[in-house]
Amino acid sequence: MRILKLQKKDFFPFLEVISKKAELWAPVAKQGGPPAETLPDPHWASLAKREKFSFERIQDFSKIAMNTTRTIIPPKKIMVPASFNMFHFDEKEYREDLSHVTNRILFGVHPCDIHGLLILDKLFSQAYSDPYYLEARKKTIILGLSCWPDEFCFCKSTHTDIIEEGYDLFFTNLESHFLVWIGSSRGDDLIRLAPDYFDERLTEKDIKTYINWQEERDNAFQTEINFTRLPDLMELKYKAPFWEEAGAACLACGSCSMVCPTCNCYNVVDKQFLGNRPGQRLRYWDSCTLTEYSEVAGGENFRGHKSQRLRLWYTHKLRAYVSKYGKPSCVGCGRCLVTCPVQIHAKSVADALEGHPVDAFWKKFAEEVSK
Numbered sequence: 059m060r061i062l063k064l065q066k067k068d069f070f071p072f073l074e075v076i077s078k079k080a081e082l083w084a085p086v087a088k089q090g091g092p093p094a095e096t097l098p099d100p101h102w103a104s105l106a107k108r109e110k111f112s113f114e115r116i117q118d119f120s121k122i123a124m125n126t127t128r129t130i131i132p133p134k135k136i137m138v139p140a141s142f143n144m145f146h147f148d149e150k151e152y153r154e155d156l157s158h159v160t161n162r163i164l165f166g167v168h169p170c171d172i173h174g175l176l177i178l179d180k181l182f183s184q185a186y187s188d189p190y191y192l193e194a195r196k197k198t199i200i201l202g203l204s205c206w207p208d209e210f211c212f213c214k215s216t217h218t219d220i221i222e223e224g225y226d227l228f229f230t231n232l233e234s235h236f237l238v239w240i241g242s243s244r245g246d247d248l249i250r251l252a253p254d255y256f257d258e259r260l261t262e263k264d265i266k267t268y269i270n271w272q273e274e275r276d277n278a279f280q281t282e283i284n285f286t287r288l289p290d291l292m293e294l295k296y297k298a299p300f301w302e303e304a305g306a307a308c309l310a311c312g313s314c315s316m317v318c319p320t321c322n323c324y325n326v327v328d329k330q331f332l333g334n335r336p337g338q339r340l341r342y343w344d345s346c347t348l349t350e351y352s353e354v355a356g357g358e359n360f361r362g363h364k365s366q367r368l369r370l371w372y373t374h375k376l377r378a379y380v381s382k383y384g385k386p387s388c389v390g391c392g393r394c395l396v397t398c399p400v401q402i403h404a405k406s407v408a409d410a411l412e413g414h415p416v417d418a419f420w421k422k423f424a425e426e427v428s429k
Contacts (some may be wrong), residue, residue, distance in 0.1 A: 059241065072255050082163050088110040134320075136198060137194040146337065153336075174391070212283050214282070216388055320375075
C-alpha cells in the first residue's frame, strides 16, 4: 500500500481532474432546523447549535465541508436511495431499471462509514446478491477522509476508527497537507491522472506529524462502550424491565434506522397505471421499529409492542450479527445518539444492559410514570 503527500493547495485541482467523467459527491453544510433557544432540553439545544452536513452532488468545490464529524444520513443513501424503481413491467415482460445508478466519486467518507459499507457489502452479496446495491457500489469510487471525534463518537470501541480496506483513496487531513493512502487499483488510476500533484518523498517531519495527530485523535474520544460483553448481556437481559420502559417512551418514528449506516431493511410495492402504461416495482427504506413491519396477512402483528421491536433492533446490532460475522453491526458513528428524540441509542441501551445509571429521557420518563 503506497502513501503519498498532497499539498492542500492542490486538492481542489486534483478533484477537478478526476471528476470530469463522474459525478462528485461530498459533505456540504445544511441550513435550517429549530432555533436553539426554542428547545427546553439542554441536550437538544446544544445539538441545534451545531452545523449539520449532508452528502450532496458538488458543483462548487468551495461548498465541500472538510471538517465534518458525521453527515445526517450515511453514504448508504448513495448506494441504495431511500426510494427507487427496481423495474418496469407489463403483462409480457419486465425491464430492470438502473437509472438511479451513475458513475460517482464519493469524497469525505469517514472510517466508520467505510466500515458500514463493508458490512452492507457482506449483507448484499453473500446469501442473496442485491444487483442494485452491487451495481451502485461498483460504479462508486470511495475517497475516504479522516475525522476528529466529538462526544458522541464511539468508533474506537467498535474498532472502526481506522480503516484498511473498502476505499480507493484515503485522505488524512494534517496541518498543511494530506497523507493519501492508495487502497485499490482504481485509486492508483486516479493518481495517474494527475501525478504531478503528489509527492512520494515523505520526510521524518511528515511521519512525526502523522504520529502526533494519531495519538491526539486516540485521546480525544469521550464515549466508550464495552461491546465484548454486550452479546451475552442481550441474551441474559432479553426480558429485562428496561425494554418496556424504553418502549413506552419510543415514538416508533424509525429515525434510528434511517440514520444507521448498516440498517438495510426495505419494502417493495407495485405501482400500476391506467392506459396500458408499464407498472413499476418500487423499493423504499423500511425499519423493524415501525408498527407495520411485522404485520402479516389478516392483520396479525408478531411484534405489536414497541418494546419488542426495539429489542429486535438491538438484537440484530449487538448479538445476531456478531454470531454470524464475528463483530457487531454498529460502527460507532454516533448518529443514533444525536438523532433519537427520546435518547434510545447504543450508549443508553448499553448502560442499561450493564446495569449502569442511565442518563436519558426514556429513563427519566419511566421514573416519572412510576411515581
